[in-house]
Structures are given as C-alpha cells and as structure tokens.
Amino acid sequence: xxxxxxxxxxxxxxxxxxxxxxxxxxxxxxxxxxxxxxxxxxxxxxxxxxxxxxxxxxxxxxxxxxxxxxxxxxxxxxxxxxxxxxxxxxxxxxxxxxxxxxxxxxxxxxxxxxxxxxxxxxxxxxxxxxxxxxxxxxxxxxxxxxxxxxxxxxxxxxxxxxxxxxxxxxxxxxxxxxxxxxxxxxxxxxxxxxxxxxxxxxxxxxxxxxxxxxxxxxxxxxxxxxxxxxxxxxxxxxxxxxxxxxxxxxxxxxxxxxxxxxxxxxxxxxxxxxxxxxxxxxxxxxxxxxxxxxxxxxxxxxxxxxxxxxxxxxxxxxxxx
Amino acid sequence: xxxxxxxxxxxxxxxxxxxxxxxxxxxxxxxxxxxxxxxxxxxxxxxxxxxxxxxxxxxxxxxxxxxxxxxxxxxxxxxxxxxxxxxxxxxxxxxxxxxxxxxxxxxxxxxxxxxxxxxxxxxxxxxxxxxxxxxxxxxxxxxxxxxxxxxxxxxxxxxxxxxxxxxxxxxxxxxxxxxxxxxxxxxxxxxxxxxxxxxxxxxxxxxxxxxxxxxxxxxxxxxxxxxxxxxxxxxxxxxxxxxxxxxxxxxxxxxxxxxxxxxxxxxxxxxxxxxxxxxxxxxxxxxxxxxxxxxxxxxxxxxxxxxxxxxxxxxxxxxxxxxxxxxxxxxxxxxxxxxxxxxxxxxxxxxxxxxxxxxxxxxxxxxxxxxxxxxxxxxxxxxxxxxxxxxxxxxxxxxxxxxxxxxxxxxxxxxxxxxxxxxxxxxxxxxxxxxxxxxxxxxxxxxxxxxxxxxxxxxxxxxxxxxxxxxxxxxxxxxxxxxxxxxxxxxxxxxxxxxxxxxxxxxxxxxxxxxxxxxxxxxxxxxxxxxxxxxxxxxxxxxxxxxxxxxxxxxxxxxxxxxxxxxxxxxxxxxxxxxxxxxxxxx
Numbered sequence: 001x002x003x004x005x006x007x008x009x010x011x012x013x014x015x016x017x018x019x020x021x022x023x024x025x026x027x028x029x030x031x032x033x034x035x036x037x038x039x040x041x042x043x044x045x046x047x048x049x050x051x052x053x054x055x056x057x058x059x060x061x062x063x064x065x066x067x068x069x070x071x072x073x074x075x076x077x078x079x080x081x082x083x084x085x086x087x088x089x090x091x092x093x094x095x096x097x098x099x100x101x102x103x104x105x106x107x108x109x110x111x112x113x114x115x116x117x118x119x120x121x122x123x124x125x126x127x128x129x130x131x132x133x134x135x136x137x138x139x140x141x142x143x144x145x146x147x148x149x150x151x152x153x154x155x156x157x158x159x160x161x162x163x164x165x166x167x168x169x170x171x172x173x174x175x176x177x178x179x180x181x182x183x184x185x186x187x188x189x190x191x192x193x194x195x196x197x198x199x200x201x202x203x204x205x206x207x208x209x210x211x212x213x214x215x216x217x218x219x220x221x222x223x224x225x226x227x228x229x230x231x232x233x234x235x236x237x238x239x240x241x242x243x244x245x246x247x248x249x250x251x252x253x254x255x256x257x258x259x260x261x262x263x264x265x266x267x268x269x270x271x272x273x274x275x276x277x278x279x280x281x282x283x284x285x286x287x288x289x290x291x292x293x294x295x296x297x298x299x300x301x302x303x304x305x306x307x308x309x310x311x312x313x314x315x316x317x318x319x320x321x
Numbered sequence: 322x323x324x325x326x327x328x329x330x331x332x333x334x335x336x337x338x339x340x341x342x343x344x345x346x347x348x349x350x351x352x353x354x355x356x357x358x359x360x361x362x363x364x365x366x367x368x369x370x371x372x373x374x375x376x377x378x379x380x381x382x383x384x385x386x387x388x389x390x391x392x393x394x395x396x397x398x399x400x401x402x403x404x405x406x407x408x409x410x411x412x413x414x415x416x417x418x419x420x421x422x423x424x425x426x427x428x429x430x431x432x433x434x435x436x437x438x439x440x441x442x443x444x445x446x447x448x449x450x451x452x453x454x455x456x457x458x459x460x461x462x463x464x465x466x467x468x469x470x471x472x473x474x475x476x477x478x479x480x481x482x483x484x485x486x487x488x489x490x491x492x493x494x495x496x497x498x499x500x501x502x503x504x505x506x507x508x509x510x511x512x513x514x515x516x517x518x519x520x521x522x523x524x525x526x527x528x529x530x531x532x533x534x535x536x537x538x539x540x541x542x543x544x545x546x547x548x549x550x551x552x553x554x555x556x557x558x559x560x561x562x563x564x565x566x567x568x569x570x571x572x573x574x575x576x577x578x579x580x581x582x583x584x585x586x587x588x589x590x591x592x593x594x595x596x597x598x599x600x601x602x603x604x605x606x607x608x609x610x611x612x613x614x615x616x617x618x619x620x621x622x623x624x625x626x627x628x629x630x631x632x633x634x635x636x637x638x639x640x641x642x643x644x645x646x647x648x649x650x651x652x653x654x655x656x657x658x659x660x661x662x663x664x665x666x667x668x669x670x671x672x673x674x675x676x677x678x679x680x681x682x683x684x685x686x687x688x689x690x691x692x693x694x695x696x697x698x699x700x701x702x703x704x705x706x707x708x709x710x711x712x713x714x715x716x717x718x719x720x721x722x723x724x725x726x727x728x729x730x731x732x733x734x735x736x737x738x739x740x741x742x743x744x745x746x747x748x749x750x751x752x753x754x755x756x757x758x759x760x761x762x763x764x765x766x767x768x769x770x771x772x773x774x775x776x777x778x779x780x781x782x783x784x785x786x787x788x789x790x791x792x793x794x795x796x797x798x799x800x801x802x803x804x805x806x807x808x809x810x811x812x813x814x815x816x817x818x819x820x821x822x823x824x825x826x827x828x829x830x831x832x833x834x835x836x837x838x839x840x841x842x843x844x845x846x847x848x849x850x851x852x853x854x855x856x857x858x859x860x861x862x863x864x865x866x867x868x869x870x871x872x873x874x875x876x877x878x879x880x881x882x883x884x885x886x887x888x889x890x891x892x893x894x895x896x897x898x899x900x901x902x903x904x905x906x907x908x
Contacts, residue, residue, distance in 0.1 A: 015633045031784075031787045031791075032784075032786045032787040032790050033790075037893075038873055045479070045816070046480045046484040046816075046823040046824070047481075047482070048481065049484065055477075070450070082394050083405070084395045084396055084397075085395070085397055085402070085477065085546045085547065086396070086546075086547050086552075087547070094568050094569070095569070150598075153599065153602070154602070156604040157602065158600075158605070158606060161606065165595075165599050165602065165603065166569070166593065166594070166595050166596060166603075167567075167570050167571060167593060167594070168570060169567060169570070171565055171567055171570075171571040171573045171591055171593075172573070172591070192427065266596070267596065267598070268596075269393075269570075269594050269595060270569075270597070271568065271569035271570045271594075275393075275569075276569075279392070279393065282786065283786065284786055
C-alpha cells in the first residue's frame with residue numbers, strides 16, 4: 001500500500017508539470033490582461049498602465065514569464081493579484097472557509113437525501129415510490145444548477161422571504177456568537193440545497209442498485225432461511241455492504257468541496273473560490289486564475305489517489321501492488 | 322401502465338411549477354404597469370431629486386440604510402490606493418475630498434479653500450478642527466504625506482499623474498530630494514503648493530485627498546496597499562466610519578459624531594454586494610434603500626411603489642468612431658493613412674443614416690438623448706447646438722443622395738453600393754460584448770441603418786475586456802466601432818482626442834484640433850478667464866462636428882434608485898450629495 005501510494009505520488013510530479021504548462025499557456029492565450037479592462041480617462045492614465053505591465057513582467061518573453069511563475073509557485077509564492085493588489089495565497093485563504101462551509105453543507109444534504117431515497121428505493125424496487133425517486137433524481141440531474149438557483153431565489157427569497165438571496169453572513173451580528181453561526185447557516189442553506197439536491201442522483205442510484213444487487217446474494221438467502229427479520233437483513237446485512245463502495249466517492253467529494261460551485265456561488269453572490277474564479281477569469285487576473293486552476297488540478301489528482309486507496313481498503317480483493 | 326402514469330404525473334408537476342412561475346411574473350409586471358405613468362411623472366417633476374414629503378417635519382435622526390454594490394469591492398479602501406469604481410463607492414462614505422465640484426463641475430471649497438494669483442502658486446487654507454476617525458486632527462501635513470506617498474518610487478497605485486506637476490515631485494520620485502520642494506507648509510492649516518509651471522487646469526488635476534499620517538506611521542510605502550490600515554481598518558474624514566468589513570461581501574459603517582460638517586442623521590450604513598440580477602427583487606421587498614442600476618432596469622424599477630428613481634444629467638457620451646489611421650505605440654505617434662473612411666461625405670452620410678432618437682429611446686430606455694459633440698450637454702464647456710454645423714438628423718434620403726454624389730453607387734447590381742473605384746465596399750462595425758443581452762441588438766440595429774441606405778455592413782461583437790486593447794492595436798475587424806467616454810471635472814480633452822493620444826482610437830490627426838486644445842490650456846491665451854476658455858472649446862467642438870472623425874450618438878443620464886423611506890438624497894452632475902444629509906423616515 002505504501003509503495004503504491006509513493007509511486008502514485010511520484011507519478012504526479014510530471015503530470016503536474018504538464019498541467020502547469022497547459023494552465024499557463026491557456027491563461028496566457030486569453031487575449032487581453034487585467035489592466036486592459038481598466039481603461040477610463042478619469043481613473044487611469046496610459047503611462048501608469050504601461051508601467052504596471054512592465055512591473056508585472058507582461059512584456060517579458062513568454063518562456064521567462066513561465067519560469068518566473070513556476071519557480072514562485074514551487075516555493076509557495078503564487079504571485080500578486082493585479083485586481084486586488086494582494087497575495088493570491090491570502091486571497092484564496094480569505095475565500096476558502098466560505099467555500100468549504102458551503103461544500104460541506106451541500107455534501108451533507110446530498111448524503112442525507114441519497115441515503116434516505118437510496119435505501120427506500122433499494123428496498124422497494126420497481127414500485128411507484130422507486131420510480132418517483134428515480135424520476136426526481138433524473139430531473140435534478142437534468143436541471144442546470146443556475147436555473148435551479150434562480151428559481152430558488154425567486155420562490156424562497158423573494159416570494160416567501162425565508163432565506164436571504166445573497167451573501168454569506170449578516171454583517172450586523174457579532175462575530176463568534178451563536179447568532180453569527182446561525183446567520184451563516186441561514187445564508188448557506190439555500191445555495192447548499194441547490195447544490196446538494198441536484199447531485200443526489202448518482203449516489204441514490206448507486207446505493208439503490210447495490211442494495212438490489214446485494215439482496216439477491218447468497219448470504220441474504222441464508223440469513224432469511226435462518227429466520228432473520230426482513231428489516232434486520234436490510235438495515236444490517238445489506239446496508240453495511242452497500243455503503244462501503246460509496247466511501248470511495250469521498251475522494252472526489254474533496255474536490256467538489258474545495259472546488260466550489262462556480263456558478264452557484266456567483267448567482268448567490270456568495271464570496272467563495274468559485275466566485276473569485278469567475279471574476280478573475282473575466283477580468284484576466286492571470287495569477288489568480290492560474291493558482292486556482294493548479295489548485296483544482298492538484299486536488300483532482302489527490303482525490304483520485306484517495307479514492308483508489310480507499311478502494312483497496314474497503315475491498316481487499318482489489319490488489320494495489 | 323403504472324410507469325407511464327407516474328411519468329406523466331412527474332411531468333405535469335414540473336410543468337405546473339414552470340407555469341406557476343411564469344404567470345406570477347406576468348401578473349406582477351401587469352400590476353407594475355398601472356403605476357408606471359405615475360412614478361415616471363414623479364421622477365420628472367422632481368428631477369433634482371429633492372423628496373418633498375416629510376420636508377416640513379424636518380429630518381429625523383436614526384436608522385440604518387442598505388446600499389447595494391453591483392460587484393465585489395477589491396478591498397483597497399483608501400482613496401490614495403484604489404483603482405476600482407466599486408472601491409470608490411465604498412470610500413465615498415468614509416472619506417471627503419479637500420475640494421469638491423458643484424453641479425456645473427466647477428471646483429468649490431470643501432475642507433480647504435484656495436487662492437492663487439498666477440495659477441502656479443496656490444495657497445490652501447484648511448478648516449480647523451476637522452477630525453480623522455482615529456481622533457487625530459486633520460492638518461496640511463496629512464496632505465503632504467499623501468502627496469509624498471504617491472510620489473514615492475515604491476507606490477503602486479495609479480495617481481502619480483495627479484502629483485507629477487507639482488514642482489520637485491519628479492526629483493522626489495527619482496530619489497534626488499527628501500521632500501517635494503513645491504510643498505511649503507506655512508502652518509498646520511496653511512500650505513503653499515507650487516506647480517512646475519502655470520496651467521489653466523492645475524487645480525483640477527491636483528490630488529486633493531489627505532491620508533492620515535498617524536495611522537500609517539511605521540508602514541513602508543511598498544507595504545501600504547496590502548496593510549490592515551487600507552484593507553481592514555480604513556480611516557477617513559468622512560461622515561461615516563468603517564466598523565466592520567466582510568471581504569468581498571459587505572461593509573458596515575456607523576455615524577461619525579465628530580464629522581466636520583455635523584453629525585449624520587443616520588445611525589449607520591450597510592453596503593452589500595448584490596448581483597444586479599437580484600437587485601430588482603431586493604428593492605421590491607424593501608431590503609434595499611439605495612442602488613445604482615443599469616438603464617435596462619429603468620422601467621421595472623421606476624414602476625415600483627416603494628422606490629423612487631433619481632435622475633441627473635450624466636458626464637458620459639457614446640460615439641461611433643471611424644478608423645482613419647494607424648498608431649505606432651512605440652513612438653506614440655498616429656498617422657492618418659487608413660484610406661477606407663477618409664471621405665468626409667461618406668462619414669456624413671453614415672451619420673444621417675442613423676435614427677439616433679429612435680435608437681436612444683429603444684436602447685437607453687428613455688434615459689439618453691442624442692448629442693452632436695463629444696461633450697455632454699450639462700458640462701460647462703459644451704457648445705450650443707445652434708453653433709454646430711451638423712445636427713446629423715435622421716434622413717436616409719439625404720444620406721443616399723450624399724453617397725450618390727460622392728460616387729458610392731451600386732455598379733454591379735448586387736444591391737450594395739461599391740466605392741468610387743467600383744470595388745466592393747463593406748463596413749465592418751464592432752461593439753463590445755458583456756453579459757448585457759441588449760448590446761448585440763443595439764449594435765445590429767446600427768448596421769441595419771447602414772444597410773438601409775445600401776451600405777453593406779458586418780457586425781463583430783468583441784469581449785469587453787479586450788475591446789480597447791484591440792482598438793489600440795488597430796484590429797482588422799474594427800473599422801467602425803462603438804465607444805464611450807466620461808468627462809471629468811477638468812474639461813481638457815487632450816488625453817482623448819489629441820492627434821497622438823493613445824485613446825484617440827479613430828487615429829484622427831488634425832492640426833487645428835490639436836492647436837485649439839493647446840490654446841485652451843495656454844495661460845498666455847486663456848489666463849484665468851473661463852469664458853475665453855469655453856469659447857476655444859466651442860470652436861474645438863465645431864471643428865470636430867465638421868470633420869466627423871466620429872458620429873456622436875448619445876449622452877446618458879445618471880440614475881439612482883432610492884427607497885421611499887430614505888430622504889434628503891440629491892443627485893446632480895457631480896454625483897450624490899454628502900451622506901450626512903440623508904435621513905430615514907420613521908413611522
């Protein structure tokens with residue numbers, strides 16, 4: 001296991017190197033730069049823009065720029081954001097807690113919903129309830145999250161006034177108090193539901209199919225022959241076996257927690273990584289875009305590794321070495 | 322059978338949801354239409370923005386208002402470092418300028434008064450007893466500190482242009498002097514500023530914001546823009562002080578009791594970032610007291626019962642430019658060598674082809690008006706229409722006639738006009754694209770106007786971030802292009818329309834134009850006589866109006882949505898009045 005992990009981690013290095021080239025060239029292929037959008041005779045003068053371009057090294061040869069960036073990146077210096085005039089790492093750290101909070105909440109909602117629906121559908125396959133759940137799931141899968149977000153805001157924020165439509169916290173409450181956390185929760189629920197509910201489909205169907213699969217196994221027949229009650233069979237024997245494979249999803253979930261919900265965050269004006277990413281792309285703030293993309297790439301690689309390792313742990317039949 | 326039934330049920334369920342949403346929407350907009358006329362009239366009758374009701378009882382104290390920002394601030398909450406318009410909206414609440422501009426954009430004393438005899442040496446006198454939010458008193462040293470910070474070689478903000486004309490500023494930046502020699506502190510409240518030469522517009526271009534010396538004690542200039550003093554605990558001399566900042570999301574202010582113009586009526590202000598798509602809903606639910614908004618929302622917002630729209634003449638204008646030359650950015654020189662649109666008759670015909678009134682009504686939603694010069698009409702230098710030769714009135718027949726006379730006729734019977742040499746002629750028009758869906762339609766409409774007089778026209782939408790960069794480079798597709806500028810307090814248009822100016826995108830080279838702009842700044846010609854200066858600018862506008870390097874299209878009004886409980890807000894050419902005069906009507 002250790003040998004396998006080390007091998008995978010070593011294998012990531014050339015991969016990351018290649019990714020860095022792709023990320024860098026894609027970012028630089030975007031025409032324009034962060035200073036171009038700022039043209040305004042009241043606010044900037046051309047000399048300043050030129051001077052900043054020179055200072056930021058935008059006029060250097062592309063190879064020099066790449067090596068400057070990579071050397072900095074390896075040493076943990078992600079560069080400065082042109083728009084925010086602060087270190088990219090500070091900027092990301094500022095937004096990360098919001099994103100993680102949202103990601104956790106939406107995962108929680110996904111897990112709870114998927115567990116309830118999956119178990120129900122698995123126990124009563126091919127019934128009305130099962131089809132209803134399946135239909136809802138695929139509907140959720142089919143609705144784009146931005147449509148769902150706008151509908152949710154329209155109904156729950158504007159019509160019913162249950163949830164705020166924007167922000168991550170009410171600025172009037174004192175930080176650290178119970179009210180503060182309640183306010184955070186209040187703000188995060190709507191985007192979390194939109195995110196979480198729409199992605200239940202894969203979990204639910206996975207769980208359902210696994211339960212159906214397991215219920216036809218020999219050990220279930222044996223248990224039934226012994227006279228074990230039906231609910232005990234499902235809740236103990238089958239469920240345990242069926243949930244284990246779901247654990248491997250955890251690796252990918254890490255990515256989705258940190259990766260943020262690019263579109264949902266933007267619509268809910270929720271200040272997280274996703275919103276930062278969108279704003280940075282549209283304003284051509286290269287250093288931020290590159291740092292976030294690299295972060296996502298690393299996470300995907302690590303997430304995959306974790307998923308593979310977890311596979312090995314929960315299912316000893318899979319030999320990793 | 323069972324399966325199908327369920328499928329149908331689910332389908333119907335989702336359809337009813339959709340239909341419910343749609344019908345709800347239409348009914349609310351119906352309700353709005355009833356009030357439409359009403360609130361529109363209201364908006365017009367008190368154009369200045371004074372709210373009449375409640376005036377008799379006088380302002381009430383207390384209350385907190387919510388103000389919406391349309392995108393997230395970048396966090397540079399110090400006027401000396403900011404570069405972003407949203408940051409400026411935040412700073413406005415907690416910092417004041419030393420001088421201010423009136424509704425004609427002429428400078429007026431604010432914290433400081435000034436006197437000058439020769440436009441080279443200015444004496445500024447500060448009011449005594451003006452307090453910073455940290456309790457310190459404002460003195461001229463704080464201003465010197467601001468100017469020297471900006472002139473410091475490590476300074477990373479964009480304000481050097483407003484300081485470099487002070488005598489000795491360049492030497493200070495080059496490290497040859499320890500202080501700026503043009504700044505002579507007479508006392509704590511009096512300072513003499515000497516410029517490197519006398520100019521008509523020295524005052525308007527001077528940086529007139531102070532920066533608390535005490536607050537930034539011990540912070541290196543290079544570290545300032547990232548410091549907590551700028552990002553977390555900014556201080557100013559304005560009517561509200563910052564109590565809390567949630568980065569990228571909201572800012573909380575409370576009233577500054579020691580404000581130099583008197584304590585504000587409001588207890589506090591909360592600024593929140595609200596996506597423009599949510600603003601209408603928030604206004605409707607009275608969750609929001611004030612916001613700027615895009616003209617495309619004007620009808621919907623002015624139809625609301627609980628919101629009033631304030632309107633004021635704006636400082637921005639829009640134009641369609643013709644590419645006339647090329648720009649050598651290394652040498653900073655333009656040459657007028659692009660042949661296609663050199664014929665002034667062609668440009669004139671293209672101007673007459675456009676129904677500007679119809680276009681402005683449709684796409685500026687009644688908030689714009691056609692103009693005939695690159696200066697908004699409310700600005701004090703703007704020329705009267707009677708003094709301008711061309712009014713570019715919509716007249717397609719005249720346009721066709723001009724084209725016929727100039728030799729642009731259809732020689733090969735393909736339905737489109739050819740150029741005088743018989744070559745195929747096609748106008749390439751470009752417009753910037755944002756997520757605003759009306760932009761493509763309005764650009765398409767322009768090309769349609771040209772096609773109506775027989776000129777083949779192609780449209781290219783270009784991403785807004787690249788637009789001006791591509792214009793700068795003289796991109797192939799950008800032969801004619803849509804553009805807009807704002808004018809500032811200083812009317813000098815040199816940076817925009819001087820022959821070699823970077824932002825003179827048509828690359829229009831004209832000696833008379835340059836001469837007039839230089840004359841308007843020349844102390845020997847203008848002196849301190851504002852009327853004389855205006856006269857020259859009128860002549861300058863006449864020249865542009867005759868040469869038509871661009872078709873001036875429209876000017877746009879400024880709008881502000883204000884909830885009905887918020888009183889005392891005024892909007893004019895120079896912007897909003899000071900927030901310490903605002904108050905909330907309490908029941």
